[in-house]
Amino acid sequence: xxxxxxxxxxxVNFLSVGEDPVEVDFRPGLHVITGENxxxxxxxxxxxxxTIADAIHFAIFGNTIRELKKDNIVNNIICKDCRVELLFNxxxxxxxxxxxxxxxxxxxxxxLLINNIDNTRDSIANTTNYICKVLDTTxxxxxxxxxxTVNNTVPFMAKxxxxxxxxxxxxxxxxxxxxxxxxxxxxYNEVKRDFEVEATRYEESEKNIKQLRLQRDRIIGExxxxxxxxxxxxxNNTNELEKLSAxxxxxxxxxxxxxxxxxxxxxxxxELCNGKLNKITGKIAGYEKDIAHKNETSDKIGTSKEKCxxxxxxxxxxxxxxxxxxxxxxxxxxCKIKTNIEDGKINIDNVTTTKSKLKEYHSSxxxxxxxxxxxxxxxxxxxxxxxxxDEWNIQLVQDLSSIKNExxxxxxxxxxxxxxxxxxxxxxxxxxxxISILDAIxxxxxxxxVKSYIVRKILQLFNxxxxxxxxxMDANCCCIFNEYFEEEIVDExxxxxxxxxxxxxxxxxxxxxxxxxFMDIRRLQxxxxxxFSVYDELLDSSLDExxxxxxxxxxxxxxxxxxECAMVISHRKESTTIGSHYKNPGExxxxxxxxxxxxRVEYTG
Numbered sequence: 001x002x003x004x005x006x007x008x009x010x011x012v013n014f015l016s017v018g019e020d021p022v023e024v025d026f027r028p029g030l031h032v033i034t035g036e037n038x039x040x041x042x043x044x045x046x047x048x049x050x051t052i053a054d055a056i057h058f059a060i061f062g063n064t065i066r067e068l069k070k071d072n073i074v075n076n077i078i079c080k081d082c083r084v085e086l087l088f089n090x091x092x093x094x095x096x097x098x099x100x101x102x103x104x105x106x107x108x109x110x111x112l113l114i115n116n117i118d119n120t121r122d123s124i125a126n127t128t129n130y131i132c133k134v135l136d137t138t139x140x141x142x143x144x145x146x147x148x149t150v151n152n153t154v155p156f157m158a159k160x161x162x163x164x165x166x167x168x169x170x171x172x173x174x175x176x177x178x179x180x181x182x183x184x185x186x187x188y189n190e191v192k193r194d195f196e197v198e199a200t201r202y203e204e205s206e207k208n209i210k211q212l213r214l215q216r217d218r219i220i221g222e223x224x225x226x227x228x229x230x231x232x233x234x235x236n237n238t239n240e241l242e243k244l245s246a247x248x249x250x251x252x253x254x255x256x257x258x259x260x261x262x263x264x265x266x267x268x269x270x271e272l273c274n275g276k277l278n279k280i281t282g283k284i285a286g287y288e289k290d291i292a293h294k295n296e297t298s299d300k301i302g303t304s305k306e307k308c309x310x311x312x313x314x315x316x317x318x319x320x321x322x323x324x325x326x327x328x329x330x331x332x333x334x335c336k337i338k339t340n341i342e343d344g345k346i347n348i349d350n351v352t353t354t355k356s357k358l359k360e361y362h363s364s365x366x367x368x369x370x371x372x373x374x375x376x377x378x379x380x381x382x383x384x385x386x387x388x389x390d391e392w393n394i395q396l397v398q399d400l401s402s403i404k405n406e407x408x409x410x411x412x413x414x415x416x417x418x419x420x421x422x423x424x425x426x427x428x429x430x431x432x433x434x435i436s437i438l439d440a441i442x443x444x445x446x447x448x449x450v451k452s453y454i455v456r457k458i459l460q461l462f463n464x465x466x467x468x469x470x471x472x473m474d475a476n477c478c479c480i481f482n483e484y485f486e487e488e489i490v491d492e493x494x495x496x497x498x499x500x501x502x503x504x505x506x507x508x509x510x511x512x513x514x515x516x517x518f519m520d521i522r523r524l525q526x527x528x529x530x531x532f533s534v535y536d537e538l539l540d541s542s543l544d545e546x547x548x549x550x551x552x553x554x555x556x557x558x559x560x561x562x563x564e565c566a567m568v569i570s571h572r573k574e575s576t577t578i579g580s581h582y583k584n585p586g587e588x589x590x591x592x593x594x595x596x597x598x599x600r601v602e603y604t605g
Contacts, residue, residue, distance in 0.1 A: 001523075003091040004135060005531045006565070010085040011055045013075040015064075016048040018597035024052055024589055026532045026565040030555055032576055033569045035591030035598075044571035047591050048598030053147050053534045053569065059086035059101045061139050062110065062128050065147065070105055077596055080106040090134070101131060136528045140167050145518045147534040148511070155511040156518075157487070157499040165485045177451040184445060188438040195431045202424045209417045216410040223403045230403070234396045237389045244382045244389075256372040259365055266362040273355035277348060284344045287337045294337075298330045447484060455483045458521070465517035473550045475509040477502065504542040512538075512551060516558075532565035533558075539570045539578075552578055559586075576603070 006026040011017045024033075035047035054064040064073060074082040082105040089098045100113040110124045112131060121127040132138065137146075144156050144167060156167065169178055301323050443449050463480040470478060476492040489510070491497050499507060523529040535555075539548050555566045566586075568575065576588045590603035 001092075002136065002528045003531070004088060004528060005091065006056075006086070006088040008085075008087045009052065009056055009059065010083075011051065012084075013078045013080065013082045014055050014058070014084055015051045015073060015075065016593060016596065016598040017051055017055075018075055018078060018599070019081075020597075020599050022052070022591070022598065022600045024567075024600075028531075028559065028563045028565055029586030030552075030559050030578060031565065031567045031586035031589060032578060033567055033589045033591070034571060034573075034575055035593065038592060038594040039596065044573070047571070047593045049569045049571070049591060050536055051598065052567070052589070053536055055084045056086060056534070057139075057142070057147065059084045059103050060128075060131055060135065060137075060142065062103060062124065065143060070108075074105050075597075082106055099134065141518075141522070144515060145522055146530055146532070148515050148536065148538065155507070156514045157507065157510055161486075164487075168481070168485045174451055174454065177445050180445040181442065184438060184442050188435070188442060191431060191434050191438060195428065195435060198424055198428050198431060202421065202428060205417060205421045205424055209414060209421065212410055212414045212417060216414065219410065227400060227403050230396050230399050234393055234400075237393050237396070241386060241389050241393075244386050248379060248382050248386070256369065256376055259369045259372055263362060263365045263369060266358050266365060269358045270355055270362065273351050273358065276351045277355070280344045280347050280351065284341050284348075287341045287344070290337050291334050294330045294334050298327050301326050301330075452483045455485075459483060461524070462517060462521050465520050466513050469513035469516045469554065470509060472554050473509045473512065473547065475513065476506065477510070479510055479513070505544065505547055508542040509547070512554075516554060531563070532567065534567045534569065536569040537571075538568050539572055539575055 008026065009024050011022045013019060033049045033052055034044065035049055036044055037047050040046070050065075054066065054068075057063070057065050058073065063070075074080065084101075084103050086101045086103075087099070089096050098113075098115050100116075102111040102113070103109070108124065110120070110127045112119050112121075112127055119130075121130055135142075140163075156164065159167065166178075168174075445451065459481060466479050466481075477489055477497070479487055479489045481487050487499070489497050489499060489502075491501075499510065502510070519530075519533065538551065543551065555568070558564050559566050567589075568578065588603040590601055591598050592601045593599075
């Protein structure tokens with residue numbers, strides 16, 4: 001059993017509470033929270049009494065019972081530094097752990113200390129979730145098992161059917177079954193989807209095998225026709241290869257090389273002849289220039305006049321004899337040059353004759369080379385054709401082999417597909433087995449399964465508790481729940497009624513009976529016990545004096561037998577005496593509101 005002992009709450013700048021802290025200790029006893037509104041003469045409403053319940057709720061869950069916006073939670077006069085501190089300890093397995101929650105607005109923070117060590121999570125939301133986990137509670141359970149506020153919460157019996165069911169499961173600790181059912185349904189849907197996927201694959205695999213077998217039969221027929229055609233081509237290619245191989249000769253290129261060498265030699269000889277002709281022609285031209293020059297020189301030597309026209313000296317016989325000798329000598333030189341010219345012309349004729357012969361031979365060699373080139377090209381064409389035929393034959397061998405492999409490949413594919421089909425069948429059988437198991441589990445954790453069995457075991461105690469408290473409050477009805485958490489309310493005449501058929505006071509009796517029963521069951525079944533409870537305006541509406549006395553008797557019994565701290569919020573003046581004659585008399589927590597600010601003041605009676 002986990003015992004949650006709330007020790008103290010401290011409130012600052014929260015709702016109507018100002019900078020002066022309002023502190024409340026949760027010691028055992030029946031306490032009254034009341035007060036006076038000084039801003040309105042003789043009024044006890046609007047003091048800020050419910051602020052204490054809201055502050056406790058805010059410290060734990062981060063919001064108020066009245067679901068106020070956060071901007072409206074901060075004191076509207078101070079407008080900052082809103083803070084609620086809640087101290088409690090948890091006793092479990094002979095260990096006591098101290099907790100302190102410090103939650104604030106403006107700025108927004110939530111701090112959690114465990115044994116004075118900071119255990120705040122990485123965000124306010126995560127810290128709040130952790131606090132709820134520590135206290136084993138939710139907002140709904142807390143508001144219906146710990147704090148009863150008449151005006152700000154919907155009573156359990158007035159909730160929708162789904163909300164009732166969810167709440168009772170939380171009180172009984174049965175929400176695990178709903179979570180399990182949700183997970184099982186999710187797993188079931190996933191497995192069902194897997195089954196549908198695998199079943200589709202199985203059908204596709206069957207179709208694929210059928211298609212492969214039809215394809216294999218068709219290919220076998222086509223392969224026989226291809227094989228016959230390819231073998232015929234192979235035979236024709238082999239015959240042509242034999243003919244071409246006999247025709248191909250290897251000496252052609254060597255003969256062509258010899259002819260090319262001869263042509264090159266002839267062309268070199270022709271070029272040499274051209275060089276000689278040019279040289280001889282050049283010499284003859286030089287000889288002819290020399291003759292012209294010597295003739296011109298001879299014409300210029302001497303004169304027929306008596307005096308020289310150049311030096312104006314008289315020309316003597318000796319001078320004339322010398323002039324004749326010079327002219328004679330020049331004529332002799334001219335004769336020699338003419339002889340050289342005649343020799344050159346003879347050489348030109350010889351070289352020209354040689355060149356002509358070389359050209360004729362060159363022409364014959366060119367024709368021979370062309371013949372060889374044609375033969376070489378034919379040889380290359382034949383070799384290329386031989387190569388092509390060889391390649392075609394290689395390809396034909398591959399094609400013939402592939403024709404054989406086509407059916408082999410399909411046989412392998414069919415075998416692999418049949419193996420996949422068997423594997424899929426095995427997988428589908430396994431999934432069917434999983435589905436059957438999940439069906440069984442789904443039933444077990446469903447409303448009709450083990451939860452129904454457990455609920456039936458708990459319901460008798462739960463219904464007895466409700467009847468016990470209804471009788472304690474002298475209610476004129478009885479209320480029982482079935483295993484589906486559907487209530488049946490019977491009035492004093494034995495007639496089935498709705499919760500809303502009853503008056504406000506009668507509904508209040510049912511609400512309180514449920515509240516007390518939930519608190520007891522949560523302590524027994526939920527393995528958690530809180531040391532305090534808050535009743536807001538319990539005495540101020542619906543109940544008559546007798547009803548109030550009966551409820552107070554229940555509270556007195558709970559306070560004395562369970563050592564609880566029960567806090568009754570009331571604006572009735574006479575409520576200040578309700579706890580005065582207990583074994584553990586409670587205190588009066590007296591609040592005073594003045595100038596819009598709520599403070600706790602000493603109660604003077």
